[in-house]
Amino acid sequence: MEKSSYFLFGGTNFNKKKFAPDFAKFKNCTEDDDSNKKVNFFVEEEDTEEQKEKVVVFSKKRKRRSSNSVPVEGFDVFKSSKKALAKGKAEEGNTKNDILEDPKKELNRQIERDALSRKQYNIHVSGNNIPPPLKSFAELSSRYGCEGYILGNLAELGFKEPTPIQRQAIPILLSGRECFACAPTGSGKTVAFICPMLIKLKHPSTDGIRAVILSPARELAAQTAREGKKLIKGSNFHIRLMTKPLVKTADFSKLRCDVLISTPMRLKRAIKAKKIDLSKVEYLVLDESDKLFEQSLLKQIDCVVKACSNPSIIRSLFSATLPDSVEELARSIMHDAVRVIIGRKNTASETVKQKLVFAGTEEGKLLALRQSFAESLNPPVLIFVQSKERAKELYDELKCENIRAGVIHSDLPPGERENAVDQFRAGEKWVLIATDVIARGMDFKGINCVINYDFPDSASAYIHRIGRSGRAGRSGEAITFYTEQDVPFLRNIANMMMSSGCEVPSWIMSLKKKKWRKHRPRRDSISTQPKADKNDKDV
Numbered sequence: 001m002e003k004s005s006y007f008l009f010g011g012t013n014f015n016k017k018k019f020a021p022d023f024a025k026f027k028n029c030t031e032d033d034d035s036n037k038k039v040n041f042f043v044e045e046e047d048t049e050e051q052k053e054k055v056v057v058f059s060k061k062r063k064r065r066s067s068n069s070v071p072v073e074g075f076d077v078f079k080s081s082k083k084a085l086a087k088g089k090a091e092e093g094n095t096k097n098d099i100l101e102d103p104k105k106e107l108n109r110q111i112e113r114d115a116l117s118r119k120q121y122n123i124h125v126s127g128n129n130i131p132p133p134l135k136s137f138a139e140l141s142s143r144y145g146c147e148g149y150i151l152g153n154l155a156e157l158g159f160k161e162p163t164p165i166q167r168q169a170i171p172i173l174l175s176g177r178e179c180f181a182c183a184p185t186g187s188g189k190t191v192a193f194i195c196p197m198l199i200k201l202k203h204p205s206t207d208g209i210r211a212v213i214l215s216p217a218r219e220l221a222a223q224t225a226r227e228g229k230k231l232i233k234g235s236n237f238h239i240r241l242m243t244k245p246l247v248k249t250a251d252f253s254k255l256r257c258d259v260l261i262s263t264p265m266r267l268k269r270a271i272k273a274k275k276i277d278l279s280k281v282e283y284l285v286l287d288e289s290d291k292l293f294e295q296s297l298l299k300q301i302d303c304v305v306k307a308c309s310n311p312s313i314i315r316s317l318f319s320a321t322l323p324d325s326v327e328e329l330a331r332s333i334m335h336d337a338v339r340v341i342i343g344r345k346n347t348a349s350e351t352v353k354q355k356l357v358f359a360g361t362e363e364g365k366l367l368a369l370r371q372s373f374a375e376s377l378n379p380p381v382l383i384f385v386q387s388k389e390r391a392k393e394l395y396d397e398l399k400c401e402n403i404r405a406g407v408i409h410s411d412l413p414p415g416e417r418e419n420a421v422d423q424f425r426a427g428e429k430w431v432l433i434a435t436d437v438i439a440r441g442m443d444f445k446g447i448n449c450v451i452n453y454d455f456p457d458s459a460s461a462y463i464h465r466i467g468r469s470g471r472a473g474r475s476g477e478a479i480t481f482y483t484e485q486d487v488p489f490l491r492n493i494a495n496m497m498m499s500s501g502c503e504v505p506s507w508i509m510s511l512k513k514k515k516w517r518k519h520r521p522r523r524d525s526i527s528t529q530p531k532a533d534k535n536d537k538d539v
């Protein structure tokens with residue numbers, strides 16, 4: 001009791017001495033530093049018609065993975081099998097001699113080599129005539145005539161080898177095919193859709209918007225725009241982020257814009273106000289597509305997809321989670337689309353060490369949080385809660401303490417949201433309390449720990465939340481607090497933990513599995529104020 005009240009009222013300190021190396025990394029963490037870290041990691045690794053009328057909305061028996069996979073230092077999806085690689089190389093040597101002898105034989109060999117390469121990178125595809133996966137970024141130039149500046153920019157970012165999703169999705173999109181892709185959080189999907197778009201667009205043009213990327217949240221749209229701009233350095237391409245002022249004041253007929261990145265709501269506003277012409281759009285990417293297909297965004301997506309009326313448009317869907325329902329919708333409106341899955345569909349990142357912590361009650365959660373901070377606060381730490389009210393409450397509890405906390409939720413004005421993200425990125429805030437507004441897509445460098453203070457409301461929320469850690473092959477940690485109210489869904493999380501190689505107590509595995517429904521129970525407010533005081537205040 002004494003111990004808990006110490007944690008409850010004692011406040012928390014980040015032990016800078018104890019965590020000096022981490023702290024230094026965190027403090028000095030710049031994007032460039034990070035890409036260098038990435039390099040090391042990757043180097044270490046071996047190498048319509050129907051649509052016009054439709055409201056455009058666009059199976060799984062999992063094999064348990066053996067748990068003897070190589071730990072962290074890399075996703076399974078980044079892993080390569082040396083044997084397979086050697087075999088592939090030997091065969092490649094033999095084949096060169098045979099090419100002229102028998103074209104049919106060569107075709108079969110090519111198919112075999114592609115299959116081998118896909119196996120090596122855990123790439124699963126379905127569809128007809130799927131182009132071979134990339135062997136290297138250099139192939140972009142030999143096979144597809146990619147301009148030197150793109151390769152230069154990839155190299156400058158420290159991207160030496162394509163990630164598995166990049167190996168397969170880039171050639172698919174470059175061959176003019178539509179595609180829906182599911183690859184783990186932090187596995188490089190952004191480059192996988194921006195890079196082929198730039199190669200296909202070839203040259204900047206003054207002829208209006210030619211590519212659109214939709215993201216479900218402003219922060220993610222801004223991040224994608226920033227990443228895109230890194231890839232167009234040295235060219236005259238214009239990538240624009242749809243901001244509120246742009247919607248209000250810009251004259252899109254005069255504005256140079258090759259690629260437009262927006263949330264569905266902002267783009268819909270511009271379309272409805274007849275401010276923007278999307279009839280020349282050649283590429284449409286729906287990032288975090290399953291989120292975009294949620295009921296609340298469907299009308300906006302429908303409006304955008306209809307406005308992109310170019311009959312030869314290439315559409316693609318990317319996400320780390322792809323429910324069967326979204327796949328079905330996608331199939332029904334896309335043409336001859338290729339399906340690419342890296343690893344297994346809808347699974348949590350294998351580079352994140354996941355833990356479940358029973359906190360008993362809401363008060364218990366706060367105690368557990370303070371206790372874990374007091375014992376070892378290893379920033380940056382991202383804490384997810386289920387609502388903006390709870391984000392504010394938790395922030396109020398932690399702000400006076402010594403842990404430099406920030407908060408982000410949808411009630412904050414855009415500037416403050418931006419600030420919260422920037423300060424966290426810059427290491428000025430050690431802890432960021434957030435709702436699910438930033439659960440998807442956000443690429444914070446080197447988050448050490450994600451804490452699900454409130455149990456996630458769905459399997460996909462769990463996957464995306466914990467996927468803010470353990471990105472690009474780095475290791476990370478995720479702690480999920482649960483109370484009695486969450487026990488019915490415990491088994492669901494436990495299953496995901498098991499299938500990504502984490503240990504789960506056997507009693508949890510013997511619980512009944514319950515079908516997820518949005519799980520957002522009413523929770524007691526977050527406060528350490530003694531109940532008597534609170535009542536006094538209420539009176």
Ligand SMILES: Nc1ncnc2c1ncn2[C@@H]1O[C@H](COP(=O)(O)OP(=O)(O)OP(=O)(O)O)[C@@H](O)[C@H]1O
Pocket residue numbers: 038039042158159160161162163166183184185186187188189190191319320440441442443467468471472
């Ligand atoms: N080929 C590469 N080599 C090394 N690092 C890469 C490569 N491609 C992308 N990255 C880095 O990997 C990180 C994750 O990339 P990205 O944000 O695109 O992941 P994602 O798959 O879209 O994740 P999420 O599902 O969470 O949106 C980024 O920091 C990015 O810079």
